[in-house]
Amino acid sequence: DTHLSSPPLRDYTESLTLWTTLQTKTQPLSHSLAAHLRLILTPTQATKLSGTFRTGKRLNIKKIIPYIASGYKRDKIWMRRAVPSKRAYQILLCVDDSASMAGALGEIDGETPAHLALESLVMVARALAVLEAGSIGVLGFGSGEPFLAHSLSDPPFTASADAGARVLQKFTFRQEGTDMVRLLRGVVERFREGRLMQSGSSGGEELWQLALVLSDGLVQSREHALLRPLLREALEMRVMVVFIVMDDAGPAKTKRTSVLDLKEARFGPDGVPVIHRYLDSFPFPYYLIVHHLADLPGALAGLLRSWFAEVNA
Amino acid sequence: MDEPMADAPGAQVRVTFTTTEADLELPESKRQLLVPADIRRYGLSRVLNSESMLDTGSIPFDFLVNGSFLRTSLEDYLTANGLSVETNLSLQYVRSLIPPVYEASF
Ligand SMILES: [Mg+2]
Numbered sequence: 339d340t341h342l343s344s345p346p347l348r349d350y351t352e353s354l355t356l357w358t359t360l361q362t363k364t365q366p367l368s369h370s371l372a373a374h375l376r377l378i379l380t381p382t383q384a385t386k387l388s389g390t391f392r393t394g395k396r397l398n399i400k401k402i403i404p405y406i407a408s409g410y411k412r413d414k415i416w417m418r419r420a421v422p423s424k425r426a427y428q429i430l431l432c433v434d435d436s437a438s439m440a441g442a443l444g445e446i447d448g449e450t451p452a453h454l455a456l457e458s459l460v461m462v463a464r465a466l467a468v469l470e471a472g473s474i475g476v477l478g479f480g481s482g483e484p485f486l487a488h489s490l491s492d493p494p495f496t497a498s499a500d501a502g503a504r505v506l507q508k509f510t511f512r513q514e515g516t517d518m519v520r521l522l523r524g525v526v527e528r529f530r531e532g533r534l535m536q537s538g539s540s541g542g543e544e545l546w547q548l549a550l551v552l553s554d555g556l557v558q559s560r561e562h563a564l565l566r567p568l569l570r571e572a573l574e575m576r577v578m579v580v581f582i583v584m585d586d587a588g589p590a591k592t593k594r595t596s597v598l599d600l601k602e603a604r605f606g607p608d609g610v611p612v613i614h615r616y617l618d619s620f621p622f623p624y625y626l627i628v629h630h631l632a633d634l635p636g637a638l639a640g641l642l643r644s645w646f647a648e649v650n651a
Numbered sequence: 652m653d654e655p656m657a658d659a660p661g662a663q664v665r666v667t668f669t670t671t672e673a674d675l676e677l678p679e680s681k682r683q684l685l686v687p688a689d690i691r692r693y694g695l696s697r698v699l700n701s702e703s704m705l706d707t708g709s710i711p712f713d714f715l716v717n718g719s720f721l722r723t724s725l726e727d728y729l730t731a732n733g734l735s736v737e738t739n740l741s742l743q744y745v746r747s748l749i750p751p752v753y754e755a756s757f
Contacts, residue, residue, distance in 0.1 A: 437737035438665070514735030558663055558736070559685070594739075595667075595683035602663065602685035603698045611694070613703040616685060 348510050353503040356456070361502070364461035367635055371465035374639035378646060379427065379471055390414040426543040427472030428490055428532045430525055431459055433509055434553035435480040439584070440511035451554035451584035452511045457631050458552050458582065460502070462638075467496040472546075473532075476505055477524060480513025484524035490532050518557045522568040522579070525549045529577050547577045550638075555583035555597045555620070555627075565621040578645055581625035582634070598627060662688040664725050666740045668699065675705060675744070688726040688736060695721075699744060711747035716740060 348356075387396050394416025401415040437444070439452035446452040459476070466474055475490035487508040488495045495501040529547045536545045549572075557565075572579050585597050600616040624645065626637045663685045668677055681704060686695070696712040699705050714721040716728060721742070723731070729738060 437735060438739070442739075514737055516737065556665065560661065560663075595680065599680040600665075600683060600685065601681070601703070603687070603690075603701075605687065605694065609697075611698045611701050613684075613698075613701065 346510060346512075347507045350503060350507060353506040354499060356506050357460070357499050357502040360457055360460040360506075361464070361499075364457055364464070364631065367631060368461045368464040368468070371461060371635035371638065372468045374635055375465060375469055375471070375642070378639060378643050379425065379469065387417040387419055389418055391416045391418050394418040424543045426536060426545050427466075428475070428529065428536070428545065428547045429466060429472060430475045430477050430490070430528060430547075430549045431462060432477045432479060432484070432521060432525065432549055432551045432553075433459055433487070434516060434551070434584075435478040435509050435511055436513045436516040437511060438516065438556050439554050444510070444512055446511060449586060451586055452509075454584040454586045454628065454631060455552040456506060456509065458584070458628070458634055459505075460496075461631065461634065462550065463494075464496050465635075467494045475528065477521070477528065478508055479517065479521040479524070481515030481517055482513070482520070484521050486528075490528065491535060516553070516557055517561075518553075519561055519564050519568065521551070522565060522572065525579065526568065526572055526575065526577065529572075529575060533575075547575070548642075549577060549579045551579065551581045551622075552584060553581065555581070555585065555625075557620075559602060559616070559619055562619045562621045569621060569623065576649070579622065579624065580638070580641060581622040582638070583625060583627045585627050585629050596627075596629070662726070662736055664688045664690075664729070664736050664738070664740060666725070666742050669741060669743045670745070671743070672745065675707070675710075675746075677705065683739075686725070688729070689724045691724050692721055695742070695744075696747075712744045713747045715743040715745065 387394075390398060390401060392414055396417050398415055398417045401412070404412050405415050433455055434451075439450065439455060440446050441450050446456070463474055463476075466472075473490045474488070474494060474496075475486065475492075476488040476495070478485045478487050485508065487505050493501075495505045529549075532547060533545060536543070569579060583597055586594070597616065601613050602616050603611045603613050605611055624641060626634075626641060628634050628637065664687075665683060665685050667683050669682070670676055684698070686698060690698075692712070692714055695714055696710070699712055700707045700709055721728060725740065729735065729740075734740075
């Protein structure tokens, strides 16, 4: 890609080393996540309606006329949930590429949200690849339009170190803003395209779309209100958005306050400052706060489990 | 939680308050704060003095950023120094009643 507006890339050799390091480091957790997800992502409940029964969930329209014609004798006119339908997944991993994710000089050592985000990216992507759960895309976001680091329609980037490194290369954590509104618009748009892509290709599979946002959670509070209608739109499209807050509070030298403790000051009309808890206006209904990578598999699995239980209820 | 808060806020900046004055130290969980980007020395003083922070009433504070006194809004400081709102600004606060000589030594 030689387009003039392309952001600078991380060095390829460095990215290759990073990929290998992260892959080795996250291997056991990736397995554990895959084990959790195997139970959750495979349908256990019958969701498809079929058959002919005396009672059931929905009328089988084709049976109505014979029913009337038979003088209401052929009364097996109902369908029931009988066949577990096969599921197809599209998963977008959305990585916050903004400068707040990195250290003061753009470094992404082990104590930054940026590092935790990349670790999570590798871990989750590899777990999903093992499960052959569906297609996985990577979206980066910051101050401008979100960029596609890996398309849903491309073969998995976890297949080779080269492909993995090329995804990592796109993240330099130098963007001077965190535009979550544009990210959500981008997610909704990609998933609309994804649904069209799917309906063109497959027969009768049930499509599930999931966006995981990997970010330090610092969104300008004025955007919170703008995000709510977009989150509702996603919900109506049956897109699940999970916000995973990379809250690596780090050792003493970083002294990054946990987002759980973070407060914000606002001035009322009388000029008196009022201190609120930042998370009180945080608009994402599904979010996890991850302090250590090891927390993620269990937490993510728990959240997805309850979500599936909710939508299948 | 769903209704908008008192005022529609503008841009915010994350700051970390530090001090060398032992009697005015904030507990660790209160040192980082999101503040309006257009805030100046006076607003920052009011925030620090507020009940949920130091609860000190009305001590006038001065703020040092990278060794110099803050004389503009944080927004203007960031712009003048080529920084963005993604920056975590470290603000060292000192009691404002300091002799000019001391100030000159910075
Ligand atoms: Mg940011």
